[in-house]
Amino acid sequence: MFTTVTVDPSKAESLEQLGTKRKFWFTDDKGVRVLFKAEERNTGEDWAEKLACELAGLLGLPHVQYELAEEQGSGIPGVICESCSPASWSLMMGNELLLARDPAYPADDGRKYKVREHTVEAVAEVVRKLELPPDPWRTVPVGIVSALDVFIGYVLLDAWIANQDRHHQNWAALDDSQKRYLAPSFDHGASMARNLQDDERQERLTTRDANRQIPAFVRKARSAFYAQASDTKPLGTFEAWQAFAALSQSAETTWLDRLRAVDETEVARLLAEVPTGRMSPVCREFTQKLLTENKNRLVEGAKP
Ligand SMILES: Nc1ncnc2c1ncn2[C@@H]1O[C@H](COP(=O)(O)OP(=O)(O)OP(=O)(O)O)[C@@H](O)[C@H]1O
Ligand SMILES: [Mg+2]
Structure with missing residues (x-):
């Protein structure tokens, strides 16, 4: 099973304005800037995003690595990726x-x-x-x-x-x-x-x-x-x-x-x-x- 990372919304530093979905940037424990993309509309964008990046990997394409994520407290699903x-x-x-x-x-x-x-x-x-x-x-x-x-x-x-x-x-x-x-x-x-x-x-x-x-x-x-x-x-x-x-x-x-x-x-x-x-x-x-x-x-x- 793909792991699901828990994201603490109180760590949100800035909202990403580009794009259509709610998302915010935060700094993780290793000091890396990470984007959380929420999937609030139940349209499957979270699994599609994760799967697509793994398929890109099978082809050998340069791609951003996504992981499944969940917002702490609200339980809202989504994905995260490093900048x-x-x-x-x-x-x-x-x-x-x-x-x-x-x-x-x-x-x-x-x-x-x-x-x-x-x-x-x-x-x-x-x-x-x-x-x-x-x-x-x-x-x-x-x-x-x-x-x-x-x-x-x-x-x-x-x-x-x-x-x-x-x-x-x-x-x-x-x-x-x-x-x-x-x-x-x-x-x-x-x-x-x-x-x-x-x-x-x-x-x-x-x-x-x-x-x-x-x-x-x-x-x-x-x-x-x-x-x-x-x-x-x-x-x-x-x-x-x-x-x-x-x-x-x-x-x-x-x-x-x-x-x-x-x-x-x-x-x-x-x-x-x-x-x-x-x-x-x-x-x-x-x-x-x-x-x-x-x-x-x-x-x-x-x-x-
Ligand atoms: N890994 C990343 N590194 C740096 N910037 C990023 C990264 N992922 C997203 N961004 C920035 O955030 C913006 C929005 O992210 P993304 O395109 O993934 O969201 P979206 O809401 O799904 O967009 P869309 O409206 O195109 O469907 C991007 O256009 C880019 O400027
Ligand atoms: Mg986009």
């Missing part, structure tokens, strides 16, 4: 980087979704200028040689886990005032259809209607990337993967090989580690099937 930004560094969000590239980029109007200017081309251009993630995330698979190659892996993860939330404040750079590095992947809580109700999961698992079954369902996942700023709809998560993968043959091959090597029993073992109070048996079964379906689609769709 990925050392004290004297700054974390620059994707929208800031895109604004520096194009002064007309809508970085400040509060919108995170349906930002058509968040195109594959614009994002790739910005990410290409970054260094590989810094230590302790420097070690990446052989064949991955640039920040863009790493980012392409983030997009593969998103397609695998059906993460629809890689908007321009959910990827970032780390700046030490000398160099600018791609930040590790973070905020994967809006994935694996975590907010479906269990009766819908059950129905989709058992229906004879092919339009309601998992293979049809997973094809609806949309990314936050656009092919062109004139498009009205964002790319699907698989289309986004294909568009990014087309930018680096070696990244495409390397990340697909990593996914192909993921053992289904390892995924099952991770799913079994989530406490039942946070993830029901039907949710576990549905999530495993969703991951298998997406994995097979990705691996089979690979170019020779």
Whole structure:
């Protein structure tokens, strides 16, 4: 079972303003800055966040490490993660980087979704200028040689886990005032259809209607990337993967090989580690099937 860390709310130092959920920063016993993200809406973001980071680990992707957590007193569930930004560094969000590239980029109007200017081309251009993630995330698979190659892996993860939330404040750079590095992947809580109700999961698992079954369902996942700023709809998560993968043959091959090597029993073992109070048996079964379906689609769709 994944361990659950108890968080003392009286230690809260500052509320994190970015993002949609209640969260606060505190300093842990080792003097490390830690973020608690509360899951007050019962939408499964806590298990999805924890599981997604473990799946990112199976691929060998640089990622923020999340642990299940519970707020002392209220018992409110959530997750914690250490800050990925050392004290004297700054974390620059994707929208800031895109604004520096194009002064007309809508970085400040509060919108995170349906930002058509968040195109594959614009994002790739910005990410290409970054260094590989810094230590302790420097070690990446052989064949991955640039920040863009790493980012392409983030997009593969998103397609695998059906993460629809890689908007321009959910990827970032780390700046030490000398160099600018791609930040590790973070905020994967809006994935694996975590907010479906269990009766819908059950129905989709058992229906004879092919339009309601998992293979049809997973094809609806949309990314936050656009092919062109004139498009009205964002790319699907698989289309986004294909568009990014087309930018680096070696990244495409390397990340697909990593996914192909993921053992289904390892995924099952991770799913079994989530406490039942946070993830029901039907949710576990549905999530495993969703991951298998997406994995097979990705691996089979690979170019020779
Ligand atoms: N590990 C971390 N290190 C440094 N900053 C972080 C970390 N995790 C989150 N943040 C900061 O807090 C913000 C909000 O966190 P996060 O994106 O995880 O929350 P969220 O509410 O799930 O966001 P969203 O509205 O995108 O779903 C991030 O955009 C980032 O600025
Ligand atoms: Mg976020």
